[in-house]
Amino acid sequence: MRNFRGIVAEMMQQQVPAPAQGMGETPIQRIRKIDGKLTGLKALVTGASRGIGREIAMALAEEGADVAINYNRSDDDADTLAMSIEVMGKNTWVYPADISDYGKVQAMKTSLAKYLGPIDILVNNAGINVDKLFSKMQPEDWNKVLAINLIGVFNCTRIFLEDLLASKHGRIINITSIVGQMGNIGQVNYAASKAGIIGMTKALAKELASKSVTVNAIAPGFIETSMLAGVPEKIRERIIEQIPMKRFGQPSEVAKAVVFLASGDASYITGHVLNVNGGQYL
Numbered sequence: 001m002r003n004f005r006g007i008v009a010e011m012m013q014q015q016v017p018a019p020a021q022g023m024g025e026t027p028i029q030r031i032r033k034i035d036g037k038l039t040g041l042k043a044l045v046t047g048a049s050r051g052i053g054r055e056i057a058m059a060l061a062e063e064g065a066d067v068a069i070n071y072n073r074s075d076d077d078a079d080t081l082a083m084s085i086e087v088m089g090k091n092t093w094v095y096p097a098d099i100s101d102y103g104k105v106q107a108m109k110t111s112l113a114k115y116l117g118p119i120d121i122l123v124n125n126a127g128i129n130v131d132k133l134f135s136k137m138q139p140e141d142w143n144k145v146l147a148i149n150l151i152g153v154f155n156c157t158r159i160f161l162e163d164l165l166a167s168k169h170g171r172i173i174n175i176t177s178i179v180g181q182m183g184n185i186g187q188v189n190y191a192a193s194k195a196g197i198i199g200m201t202k203a204l205a206k207e208l209a210s211k212s213v214t215v216n217a218i219a220p221g222f223i224e225t226s227m228l229a230g231v232p233e234k235i236r237e238r239i240i241e242q243i244p245m246k247r248f249g250q251p252s253e254v255a256k257a258v259v260f261l262a263s264g265d266a267s268y269i270t271g272h273v274l275n276v277n278g279g280q281y282l
């Protein structure tokens with residue numbers, strides 16, 4: 001559990017001079033006045049230290065939400081993100097917790113409730129891949145991916161359900177993948193975990209539809225993050241050939257879809273899987 005308020009206050013004093021008289025506002029003062037689509041709401045983004053999760057956390061804060069940052073190991077990245085959010089004038093809380101561990105997620109909820117309050121929006125984004133051909137896949141490769149990608153989504157959703165049910169604007173947004181929809185060589189474990197998220201999204205959407213909580217998934221295609229950085233150049237080229245837009249997606253393009261589903265604009269959408277994949281045929 002880490003708190004940055006002191007550091008950020010200091011940073012802002014150093015970096016943001018008061019406007020000279022008659023010179024108007026600084027950019028940060030202007031940003032703070034923005035009345036976003038999510039002002040007054042609190043969100044938790046899992047796996048927010050890097051990649052897509054980081055962009056989601058930033059985009060939610062830019063729309064006015066207070067944002068709690070979960071991650072596993074990247075302390076420095078999470079700290080930097082928290083500072084960026086604080087600079088926007090939004091509250092944030094940073095909590096490292098392995099989401100595959102039910103007890104750790106419970107401890108995160110207790111801490112969040114104390115320091116940020118109950119959440120309205122849960123973005124289940126954290127995920128990993130351990131790619132290899134099925135013939136070489138070991139039980140630990142299967143178990144690890146399922147534990148984080150699918151059981152982790154269960155843990156966070158189950159533990160924060162109480163908050164979401166109490167909210168007048170409950171939103172669950174699960175990040176699945178095009179691989180969960182179409183399969184992919186070397187990713188049987190990953191595809192199973194992401195397909196599981198789609199089934200879970202649809203079933204839970206039905207259970208919660210009458211309780212003001214929407215449950216949706218976003219299925220990104222191939223997005224430029226460290227997850228894709230490990231793919232050899234030859235295979236990257238082959239993937240791009242299959243994408244009608246002939247490019248990989250950017251994390252910010254996924255984040256914009258999350259903001260839409262989190263906002264009041266998506267109030268009548270639930271149980272939906274929104275593809276953000278550059279037009280790939282499924």
Ligand SMILES: NC(=O)c1ccc[n+]([C@@H]2O[C@H](COP(=O)([O-])OP(=O)(O)OC[C@H]3O[C@@H](n4cnc5c(N)ncnc54)[C@H](OP(=O)(O)O)[C@@H]3O)[C@@H](O)[C@H]2O)c1
Pocket residue numbers: 046047048049050051052053070071072073074075077097098099100125126127128148175176177178219220221222223224225226227228
């Ligand atoms: N990139 C793509 O092409 C793509 C496509 C479709 C779907 N997705 C999905 O989008 C999500 C984000 O992917 P990404 O590409 O942004 O990945 P990434 O850059 O590798 O970042 C993964 C994030 O998940 C966190 N994480 C990993 N294991 C965790 C655990 N046990 N508990 C809590 N947090 C954990 C990491 O935290 P640390 O930094 O502390 O390790 C990091 O913040 C994943 O669910 C992924 O499956 C990605």
